[in-house]
Structures are given as structure tokens and as C-alpha cells.
Amino acid sequence: MKDAIPLPAFTDNYIWAWHRDGHAAVVDPGDADVVRAWLAAECVQLSDILITHWHPDHIGGVATLVAETGARVCGPAAEADRIPPMDRQLADGDTLEVLGDAFRVMAVPGHTLGHIAFVGDDCVFCGDTLFHMGCGRLFEGSPEQMQHSLAALASLDGDSLVYCTHEYTLANLDFARHVEPENPRLTAIEEAARAARAEHRPTLPTTIGEQRAANPFLRSEEPELAEAVSRQLGEKVAPGLPTFSALRALKDQY
Helix, strand or coil, X not given: CCCCEEEEECCCEEEEEEEECCEEEEECCCCHHHXXXXXXHHCCEEEEEECCCCCHHHHCCHHHHHHHHCCEEEEEHHHHHHCCCCCEEECCCCEEEECCEXXXXXXXXXXCCCCEEEECCCEEEEECCEECCEECCCXXXXXXXXXXXXXXXXXXXXXXXXXXXXXXXXHHHHHHHHHCCCCCHHHHHHHHHHHHHHCCCCCCCEEHHHHHHHCHHHCCCCHHHHHHHHHHHCCXXXXXXXXXXXXXXXXXXX
């Protein structure tokens, strides 16, 4: 899906939106005003709202938009008690159609326990689980859960477009450089990201392939990354979950 566009909201959120034949869909509309302005500019009617998780900056505009448009709301069943009423409560493996596009629901707990992603034929709306060169904080889940969720996302086709919901790329690259200052794979990504932000353009979407190659949080099994994390801590850390857990803790403190 190459026609999804980011609607900037708050300080660094993106509400992803697209439209077909006069109807529109949005993902994680934290701000109703931003969506309302876009709908008016495009002269389209909102028909679908997709929600990845319950955090206020992702659901804050839902009730207003539903009241104004009657849009269908689809989101995680496991977080239904923390989200405005949903027309479809979704769990891992469920499927749905939005404006003619088919999506599969993938459970990706870690950031929150009920977090889901919407996987299309050539894209994934992953909320706050996977970021360009980073991953979400563990507000509710465990490092093991997050590592498993990221591995599931990393298993998608390498050309899949990654539509995450925050502009964190430069900060994530700064941390990645701190951990692996000599990693040549980071150079081109950083140059492209800095050029985009200098022109006030989003650094997103990225691709699953790019994240597999360079995102440290998807590379915890690599001995080279484990050695880099070990140097940061001054003690030996094994590849795999120990490296991932240590890396997430380092990022939290960075």
C-alpha cells in the first residue's frame, strides 16, 4: 500500500490515512481535528478507524470521529475495556477488509499487552511496537514478549512497508550509533533520515528488509551486536534475549 499518508499530530505522532472512491480509513487517530481537516481537504467520508493499542495519543480522537461520521472501529479485543466502543474486536489471526484491502491481525504484545498490528499484502501498520531503527518501550509487557513480537514482524516480506506511528528515527539512530559507532549499515540510513527531516519530510515508511539489516532491536541474535552491548555494560552478554533485554534497558536510560 503506497497511498497511505502520514497526518502529523501532537509532537511526533503520525496518524496514517488513505482513501478510495470517496471513502477513507485512518489508523490510531489520537487527534480528531487533524483527521477532520484532512477529510475536508480531500472531500472524503471516514468509513474505518483501525486501532493498534489503547494509549491516549492513539485513541483520543476516536469518540469524536465516530460521533461525526459513524465510522466502523476495529481494534484489539484484549484492550476493549480501555478503548471507545468497537464494532470489531480483533485477535491474532483475524482478518478484515478495509476499503478493498485485506489485512491480517498480528498480536504484538510488549509495548502494551493487547497491542496488535495490521498486516497487508505489502505493508504493516505496527503502532508502537516497531519503529524505524528502534522499538517501543515496555510499558506493560516483558522483553521476551517484545522480542517475540519483533521477530514475527521481521518474518514478513522484506519489501513490506512499515507504517509506525512516531517520528523517532533520528533519536533511534543516535542511540544505535552510540552502541555500534563503527557499523557502516547505519550511515546511509542516517544520511537519508537527516535529509528528510531537514526538508520537514517524514522518515517513514521504512521497510522490513531495512529494519532486519540495521535495526539493533531486530538483531539481538547477532554475535557482533552482543559484543557491542557487552562493551557498553562492561560485562559479557549472550546473544538473544539477554542482548535484547540489555539493549532495551540501555535505550531506556539513554
